[in-house]
Amino acid sequence: xxxxxxxxxxxxxxxxxxxxxxxxxxxxxxxxxxxxxxxxxxxxxxxxxxxxxxxxxxxxxxxxxxxxxxxxxxxxxxxxxxxxxxxxxxxxxxxxxxxxxxxxxxxxxxxxxxxxxxxxxxxxxxxxxxxxxxxxxxxxxxxxxxxxxxxxxxxxxxxxxxxxxxxxxxxxxxxxxxxxxxxxxxxxxxxxxxxxxxxxxxxxxxxxxxxxxxxxxxxxxxxxxxxxxxxxxxxxxxxxxxxxxxxxxxxxxxxxxxxxxxxxxxxxxxxxxxxxxxxxxxxxxxxxxxxxxxxxxxxxxxxxxxxxxxxxxxxxxxxxxxxxxxxx
Numbered sequence: 001x002x003x004x005x006x007x008x009x010x011x012x013x014x015x016x017x018x019x020x021x022x023x024x025x026x027x028x029x030x031x032x033x034x035x036x037x038x039x040x041x042x043x044x045x046x047x048x049x050x051x052x053x054x055x056x057x058x059x060x061x062x063x064x065x066x067x068x069x070x071x072x073x074x075x076x077x078x079x080x081x082x083x084x085x086x087x088x089x090x091x092x093x094x095x096x097x098x099x100x101x102x103x104x105x106x107x108x109x110x111x112x113x114x115x116x117x118x119x120x121x122x123x124x125x126x127x128x129x130x131x132x133x134x135x136x137x138x139x140x141x142x143x144x145x146x147x148x149x150x151x152x153x154x155x156x157x158x159x160x161x162x163x164x165x166x167x168x169x170x171x172x173x174x175x176x177x178x179x180x181x182x183x184x185x186x187x188x189x190x191x192x193x194x195x196x197x198x199x200x201x202x203x204x205x206x207x208x209x210x211x212x213x214x215x216x217x218x219x220x221x222x223x224x225x226x227x228x229x230x231x232x233x234x235x236x237x238x239x240x241x242x243x244x245x246x247x248x249x250x251x252x253x254x255x256x257x258x259x260x261x262x263x264x265x266x267x268x269x270x271x272x273x274x275x276x277x278x279x280x281x282x283x284x285x286x287x288x289x290x291x292x293x294x295x296x297x298x299x300x301x302x303x304x305x306x307x308x309x310x311x312x313x314x315x316x317x318x319x320x321x322x323x324x325x326x327x328x
Contacts, residue, residue, distance in 0.1 A: 009060030078110035095141035115153035189249035261295035
C-alpha cells in the first residue's frame with residue numbers, strides 16, 4: 001500500500017477522537033503541496049519497486065474535497081496505474097459523504113475501492129461519539145458503494161464512548177453480513193488536543209485496556225476470517241508524532257501480533273481437543289508463522305504447554321499448513 005495522507009481534507013468538522021495530523025505524522029498541508037509531493041515521490045520511487053503497490057488516499061473525507069481536487073488526485077494515480085506501476089486506487093470517506101452519482105463518476109476516473117470510516121453500527125455509540133450519522137446511513141452507504149461497482153472497505157473502532165465488548169461483537173456480526181472486501185480495526189485512543197481527551201480528563205470516558213482490546217479484537221478478527229473477510233490493519237502505526245500524544249488507550253506496537261497469536265492458540269487448542277485424550281506428539285508450523293506461534297515475548301509458550309507443545313516438538317516447514325501429530 002502507498003498511503004497518501006490528506007489530514008482533515010474535506011472534513012466539515014472534527015470527530016471526537018480524531019487527530020489526523022498526529023496519526024499520519026504528516027502535519028497539515030495545502031492540497032497543491034500534497035499533489036506536487038505525491039507526483040515527485042511516485043516518479044522517483046515506483047519504477048524502482050519490484051512489485052506494484054496499491055495507492056490509498058487517507059486522513060480526511062476524500063469525497064468532500066472540492067471536485068477539481070478529487071479529479072486531480074485520481075488523474076495522477078490513474079496515470080501510474082495505466083503505466084503498470086500501481087495496481088489499485090482506494091480512498092477513505094465517511095458514510096454520510098457517499099452519493100451514488102458521485103461514486104459512479106469516481107469509478108469512471110479510476111477509483112477501485114472505497115473505505116468507509118463507519119467506526120460503529122450502534123446508534124447509541126455513534127451519538128455518544130458525535131459522528132453525525134446513523135447506523136442506517138452507514139448501511140446505505142455500503143450498499144451504494146457496492147451498487148456502483150466498487151469494492152468496499154470498512155473501518156471499525158472498538159472502545160468508543162458507550163460501547164461494551166459485547167456491543168462490539170454484535171457490530172462485527174453485522175459487518176460480516178455486509179460482506180466487505182476488507183476491514184481495518186483501529187481501537188479508540190485518547191489523543192492530546194481531541195474533544196475525547198477533554199472527556200477523559202473530566203472522568204466521563206474510560207478507554208478499554210490492552211487486554212480487553214486484544215480479547216475483543218481477537219474474537220472479532222476470527223469471526224471475520226471465518227467469513228473470508230481480510231483484516232488488513234489492526235491499530236495505528238507508530239508515527240513519531242503519534243506516540244507522545246497518546247494520553248490513554250490500548251496502543252501497542254505489537255497489537256496485530258498479539259491478536260493473531262491469541263487466535264492461533266485458540267485454533268490449535270480446538271484441534272487438540274478433537275484428538276480426544278491422545279497426547280500431542282508434535283506440530284509442523286509454517287516458518288512464516290513462527291512469531292505468531294509463540295507470541296509477543298513468548299506469551300503463548302505457557303498456553304501451548306497445556307496441549308503438550310514446546311519448542312522441542314515443533315518443526316518449522318516451508319509448507320502453508322499446520323499439522324498436528326498425535327500419539328497413536
